[in-house]
Amino acid sequence: MWRLSVSIFFFSCLAVSSSSYGDSEATCSGIVPLRYRYDKISITDYGGVGDGRTVNTKAFRAAIYRIQHLKRRGGTLLYIPPGVYLTESFNLTSHMTLYLAKGAVIRAVQDTWNWPLIDPLPSYGRGRELPGGRYMSFIHGDGLRDVVITGQNGTIDGQGEVWWNMWRSRTLKYTRPNLIEFKDSKEIIISNVIFQNSPFWNIHPVYCSNVVIHHVTILAPQDSPNTDGIDPDSSYNVCIEDSYISTGDDLVAIKSGWDEYGIAYGRPSSNITIRRITGSSPFAGIAIGSETSGGIKNIVAEHITLSNMGVGVNIKTNIGRGGYIKNIKISDVYIDTAKYGIKIAGDTGDHPDENYNPNALPIVKGIHIKNVWGVNVRNAGSIQGLKGSPFTGICLSEINLHGSLNSYKTWKCSDVIGTSLKVSPWPCSELRTTGGYNLCSSTF
Secondary structure, three states: OOOOOOOOOOOOOOOOOHHHOOOOOOOOHHHOOOOOOOEEEEHHHHOOOOEEEEEOHHHHHHHHHHHHHHOOOOOEEEEEOOEEEEEOOEEOOOOEEEEEOOOEEEEEOOOOOOOOEEOOOOOOOOOOOOOOOEEOOOEEEEOOEEEEEEEOOEEEEOOOHHHHHHHHHOOOOOEOOOOEEEEOOEEEEEEOEEEEOOOOOOEEEEOOEEEEEEOOEEEOOOOOOOOOOEOOEOOEEEEEEEEEEEOOOOOEEEEOOOHHHHHHHOOOEEEEEEEEEEEEEEEEEEEEOOOOOOOEEEEEEEEEEEEEEEEEEEEEOOOOOOOEEEEEEEEEEEEEEEEEEEEEEOOOOOOOOOOOOOOOOOEEEEEEEEEEEEEEEEEEEEEEOEOOEOEEEEEEEEEEEOOOOOOOEOOEEEOEEEEEEEEEOOOOOOEEOOOHHHHHHOOO
16 A cells, blocks of 8 residues: 655745854745645556666656646645566656655666757757757656655666766767756656756756755766756755755756847846755855846855865856856855865956857846865865956855865965955955954844
């Protein structure tokens, strides 16, 4: 018997509430209520076989077709029992729950020749890796509403090594598929599932609103290329909480489009909360950018625990990006072993083509970072603004980033205006300490 009882939770969203800032028990997960599905079907009802060899594409598509066309009141739950269900990529539909039981694995086939192609995102103008289209994500949703992916920590496995090897050998024809992508969708919940070995980015909500991702585990080898954990992209009202991520690229990276295409599309990422994330990566723990052309604002990240990192906190953009990065609040970060504690850079990332405007300089202002503690941090920090657009309103307070005697280096800064309070090692002179208490403390 696989009946599932699902409660309905209604919590007020604390995404950008100053009264909750720093509260380790706060949650924003109530922005999307979890609905009970009275109608339930199993993948085995549609011929699904979990032997790890049978290709179950027809079963998944038939079950989802049934959910889409019968339109049961309150939606339908698709149950995946224990077993390994090999399948090609497939599309979800609105008002459904994809529920993975304990021991259930949905595994991607390794046949890349027949993988479906889709159009590039308009805010990117082309595939992120190569010109032209892109391979559809393994599990895909476009224009959907009220979708849940959850369960008892079952696994969605992208079997990405074949894609990573194509990238390494430069034999890719199009941009690699994400593991999960929701596009132009709203009221999305992803929870209590293990995601592993994504071909490219793991979870990619793009042009979405009201998205909750919590209590997930995301895994990929440290040398797997571009396996970002969670990438909110030109999306708003996004809650990311209580998750473990260990991948080959940024753990959480907020994006909003690429150069002239992102500027023209003009869709920002905003009102995003990242809370109680633990993980490890050769790249960044919390990243903003480098694709920031639609603008990024009103971001809160707090209670972050990182180990064996390339960079703890990395805010990154480039000439040609345009757009803005503003009103960013990051606090309560612990870093154990990293090359850099904090990096804010205006020279990061490539360009989609030669048509970008070198005069389209991003605006970076209102970056507030507080309560960061690091051990075995090789370089404390670097803030490198742009000569034509210096970074302003940078506030660092109560930051201690410690390294070994042989590798310890201080801050490096240029084209930045800001303040600092209780920062060790001593910050760069551009971050003045006079008046720092009033300017920094007033933002938290």
